[in-house]
Amino acid sequence: MSDWYRDFANSGVGTTLVRQLGLPRPAVLRRYTPGQPLLDGPALVGSAGEGRLRAEIEAVLRDDGVTVLSPAIADGGSGPKVAAVVLDATGLTTPADLASAHDFLAPAVKRLGTNGRVVVLGEVPGDAPSPALAAARQALDGLVRSLAKELRAGAIANLVYVPSGAEAAVPGPLRFFLSGRSAYVDGQTVTLSAVDAPSGDGGTTPLAGKVAVVTGAARGIGASIADVLGRAGAHVVAVDIPAAGQALAAVANRVGGTALQLDITAPDAAQRLVEHLVQRHGGADVVVHNAGITRDKLLVNMDSARWNSVLAVNLQAQLDLTQALLDAEGALKPGARVVAVSSQSGIAGNRGQTNYSASKAGVIGMVRAWAPAFAERGATINAVAPGFIVTEMTAKMPFGTREVGARLNSLQQGGLPVDVAEAIAWLAQPASAGVNGQVLRVCGQNLLGA
Amino acid sequence: MTRKAAIVGGNRIPFARSNKKYARASNQDMLTATIDGLVARYGLAGEQLGEVVAGAVLKHARDFNLTRESVLGSQLSPSTPAYDVQQACGTGLEAAVLVANKIALGQIESGIAGGTDTTSDAPLAVNDDLRHVLIALNNAKTLPDRLKLLGKIRPGQLVPDQPRNVEPRTGLSMGEHAAQTAKVWEVSRESQDELAVASHHNLAAAYDRGFFDDLVTPFLGLTRDDNLRPDSTVEKLATLKPVFGEGEGATMTAANSTPLTDGASAVLLASDEWAAEHQLPVLAHLVDAQTAAVDYVHGGEGLLMAPAYAMPVMLARNGLTLQDFDLYEIHEAFASTVLSTMKAWEDPAFCKEKLGLDAPLGSIDRSKLNVNGSSLAAGHPFAATGGRIVASLAKALHELGPGKRGLISICAAGGQGVVAILES
Numbered sequence: 114m115s116d117w118y119r120d121f122a123n124s125g126v127g128t129t130l131v132r133q134l135g136l137p138r139p140a141v142l143r144r145y146t147p148g149q150p151l152l153d154g155p156a157l158v159g160s161a162g163e164g165r166l167r168a169e170i171e172a173v174l175r176d177d178g179v180t181v182l183s184p185a186i187a188d189g190g191s192g193p194k195v196a197a198v199v200l201d202a203t204g205l206t207t208p209a210d211l212a213s214a215h216d217f218l219a220p221a222v223k224r225l226g227t228n229g230r231v232v233v234l235g236e237v238p239g240d241a242p243s244p245a246l247a248a249a250r251q252a253l254d255g256l257v258r259s260l261a262k263e264l265r266a267g268a269i270a271n272l273v274y275v276p277s278g279a280e281a282a283v284p285g286p287l288r289f290f291l292s293g294r295s296a297y298v299d300g301q302t303v304t305l306s307a308v309d310a311p312s313g314d315g316g317t318t319p320l321a322g323k324v325a326v327v328t329g330a331a332r333g334i335g336a337s338i339a340d341v342l343g344r345a346g347a348h349v350v351a352v353d354i355p356a357a358g359q360a361l362a363a364v365a366n367r368v369g370g371t372a373l374q375l376d377i378t379a380p381d382a383a384q385r386l387v388e389h390l391v392q393r394h395g396g397a398d399v400v401v402h403n404a405g406i407t408r409d410k411l412l413v414n415m416d417s418a419r420w421n422s423v424l425a426v427n428l429q430a431q432l433d434l435t436q437a438l439l440d441a442e443g444a445l446k447p448g449a450r451v452v453a454v455s456s457q458s459g460i461a462g463n464r465g466q467t468n469y470s471a472s473k474a475g476v477i478g479m480v481r482a483w484a485p486a487f488a489e490r491g492a493t494i495n496a497v498a499p500g501f502i503v504t505e506m507t508a509k510m511p512f513g514t515r516e517v518g519a520r521l522n523s524l525q526q527g528g529l530p531v532d533v534a535e536a537i538a539w540l541a542q543p544a545s546a547g548v549n550g551q552v553l554r555v556c557g558q559n560l561l562g563a
Numbered sequence: 564m565t566r567k568a569a570i571v572g573g574n575r576i577p578f579a580r581s582n583k584k585y586a587r588a589s590n591q592d593m594l595t596a597t598i599d600g601l602v603a604r605y606g607l608a609g610e611q612l613g614e615v616v617a618g619a620v621l622k623h624a625r626d627f628n629l630t631r632e633s634v635l636g637s638q639l640s641p642s643t644p645a646y647d648v649q650q651a652c653g654t655g656l657e658a659a660v661l662v663a664n665k666i667a668l669g670q671i672e673s674g675i676a677g678g679t680d681t682t683s684d685a686p687l688a689v690n691d692d693l694r695h696v697l698i699a700l701n702n703a704k705t706l707p708d709r710l711k712l713l714g715k716i717r718p719g720q721l722v723p724d725q726p727r728n729v730e731p732r733t734g735l736s737m738g739e740h741a742a743q744t745a746k747v748w749e750v751s752r753e754s755q756d757e758l759a760v761a762s763h764h765n766l767a768a769a770y771d772r773g774f775f776d777d778l779v780t781p782f783l784g785l786t787r788d789d790n791l792r793p794d795s796t797v798e799k800l801a802t803l804k805p806v807f808g809e810g811e812g813a814t815m816t817a818a819n820s821t822p823l824t825d826g827a828s829a830v831l832l833a834s835d836e837w838a839a840e841h842q843l844p845v846l847a848h849l850v851d852a853q854t855a856a857v858d859y860v861h862g863g864e865g866l867l868m869a870p871a872y873a874m875p876v877m878l879a880r881n882g883l884t885l886q887d888f889d890l891y892e893i894h895e896a897f898a899s900t901v902l903s904t905m906k907a908w909e910d911p912a913f914c915k916e917k918l919g920l921d922a923p924l925g926s927i928d929r930s931k932l933n934v935n936g937s938s939l940a941a942g943h944p945f946a947a948t949g950g951r952i953v954a955s956l957a958k959a960l961h962e963l964g965p966g967k968r969g970l971i972s973i974c975a976a977g978g979q980g981v982v983a984i985l986e987s
């Protein structure tokens with residue numbers, strides 16, 4: 114599962130060779146480890162117009178011990194390297210103001226070091242009182258996506274839309290996009306909701322005392338999600354089909370959690386899950402719908418068994434379990450977090466995967482439709498859409514297909530299961546209260562469906 | 564102070580026919596995996612339990628501390644004590660009784676009772692003659708003495724001693740003993756085959772409805788007992804030739820006798836308080852248990868008939884009749900054993916003369932017997948059967964609701980038997 118090409122391209126002779134041949138040189142990404150500082154260097158913070166978030170941004174950085182540099186000493190891009198560039202673009206009033214965004218970013222990005230972070234914060238285009246203002250705000254989306262494609266050496270750029278009243282919700286997302294947790298999240302836009310969110314990030318165990326359910330937890334991305342949630346302090350209820358029980362038990366024991374052998378498509382699955390959560394754990398704080406299957410065939414050759422089984426596991430079970438958890442007294446604790454695993458295929462489509470893509474697109478529809486009801490309960494529901502993630506499944510792909518698939522993104526490499534898990538664990542945190550109804554791609558800004 | 568021990572739940576690996584899926588697994592491998600499955604099910608990683616008690620019938624000399632070694636290899640806290648027990652096929656149930664008794668006395672708050680057996684990795688011992696020479700060799704002081712002893716070794720001494728499935732005092736296999744009893748009680752071939760088919764159908768149905776989802780954890784790629792034949796029919800079974808007994812009267816076939824099997828099981832027991840503290844369910848309580856032994860060598864009683872003797876003692880002590888139960892689990896060592904035992908309890912002469920009762924214990928409602936299958940379908944890794952039965956029965960009683968009673972009867976080699984009462 115190691116990335117031989119990335120390792121080669123970063124070796125002594127490899128670096129020279131790929132440079133001379135003009136080949137891509139994927140970086141070794143800075144991934145989160147417990148105790149790691151938010152950033153490995155100073156951050157440049159600037160504004161486009163009269164931004165209203167400078168105080169929140171600088172408070173987060175200073176709380177985490179990051180030196181904040183102001184644009185006055187940005188010095189035309191010739192200063193020392195910085196680990197992050199943060200632009201408060203909430204002060205935009207016209208498209209002409211975007212010039213100030215360019216004025217700040219151009220020299221700042223020049224100073225961005227390896228695995229650098231660019232975070233732009235703007236107002237929500239849909240809330241704009243005039244078409245011109247909406248255009249200015251929406252323009253940030255194009256700017257950030259293109260900048261993300263220009264960045265090299267593992268650097269990423271993401272955009273956070275902050276409506277008025279959502280200031281308290283900013284620190285969680287800001288920390289995520291600056292930290293090593295977002296290593297494979299690139300060119301994404303997240304729109305916050307105006308809610309109260311707890312200040313502080315909970316340190317290394319933001320989920321201490323929480324109960325987190327993960328379906329499909331026996332292997333692959335699901336096992337990694339269990340690991341990361343367990344590391345964050347949650348008691349993990351690891352769910353998978355009975356036939357996967359041996360691997361499931363190993364995962365549960367590894368994270369000090371509980372194994373629940375359950376076929377989530379069984380008629381009584383929802384009832385059994387609810388009973389287990391209520392009786393054994395006093396309800397769940399976090400539910401991760403990760404279980405998924407593929408039964409690939411071209412549409413014209415696909416039998417109904419392939420179609421039905423994929424829809425049943427990947428979509429209907431998510432709907433049924435979520436509804437049952439909402440209905441049952443005490444099954445979901447206050448402030449619950451539901452995260453559904455969608456897929457790049459659900460956004461971009463994929464040849465031979467009409468059933469899978471339908472189910473994964475359906476998941477996106479589900480979280481968006483459910484978000485207002487969750488907000489009323491002080492809860493959230495979001496989707497994460499992984500791109501090319503290196504797993505046992507991709508290891509079985511033909512060499513050419515796999516290598517091309519892994520490079521077709523701004524980071525020029527496949528992601529790891531832990532990258533998906535980090536994004537999910539972030540959404541599961543109390544500090545992510547303002548992130549609701551969002552679809553976060555963990556794809557290194559894949560070209561497909563971008 | 565006494566209190567009744569709670570049965571929280573259980574775990575077993577699917578049972579595998581001898582020399583199949585678990586051919587390379589040792590008793591310790593299987594017991595460790597089974598404990599780990601139980602630990603995962605009940606979120607006990609790193610937990611220190613009061614005691615783990617388990618055993619194996621066929622045991623290597625190296626496994627002198629089998630259960631403790633399994634605990635050390637498991638996810639339980641290494642400070643959990645453990646010891647081995649062995650009572651032939653009664654091992655698993657006896658282990659549960661031992662753990663339950665310590666809980667009842669307040670000596671421990673929680674414990675695991677289990678058992679494991681492999682007939683694929685059976686111990687082969689050095690032939691006794693050779694062993695004597697080797698021990699003398701080890702004690703010899705001079706080279707000439709040693710050479711002299713080495714010269715005593717003969718080719719015949721190099722053949723290892725194999726464990727045999729026979730009673731040491733009679734030289735008869737358990738099946739041959741059971742065939743004698745079947746003849747005494749005139750147990751028909753048809754009734755044995757019917758019982759075997761019911762066992763397969765009941766076990767298959769229990770798997771299909773997800774009954775074993777929280778009782779079994781797959782092992783080495785096996786997800787269900789590989790002896791299970793869901794499509795078994797009386798007609799098919801009728802075509803088999805008898806393997807035990809002789810001549811016209813022989814009724815016991817490979818299908819109505821349990822095959823040699825590999826597997827392991829474990830049951831989590833606790834005080835009600837411990838279960839509540841850990842937010843764990845109480846499926847049932849272990850109410851009482853009784854062992855008995857019969858003189859099958861000289862006394863004219865069948866090798867596997869001891870449970871028939873243990874039962875009235877336990878019933879009388881609890882003021883219960885044989886009919887006061889909602890579910891019955893009579894271990895299917897052989898279909899004929901189950902049927903002989905039930906015939907004995909129905910027989911006025913046996914109950915009066917052998918059991919000293921004024922009236923027979925009476926009959927059992929067959930619709931309440933082994934409702935989720937038993938050893939004929941699942942297989943019978945000797946020491947693992949008790950744990951399988953205790954956990955399955957506790958769950959079945961729990962499903963029926965509170966206050967339901969279940970009865971367990973297990974026969975064992977050496978003319979022994981263990982019976983127990985569970986109540987939800």
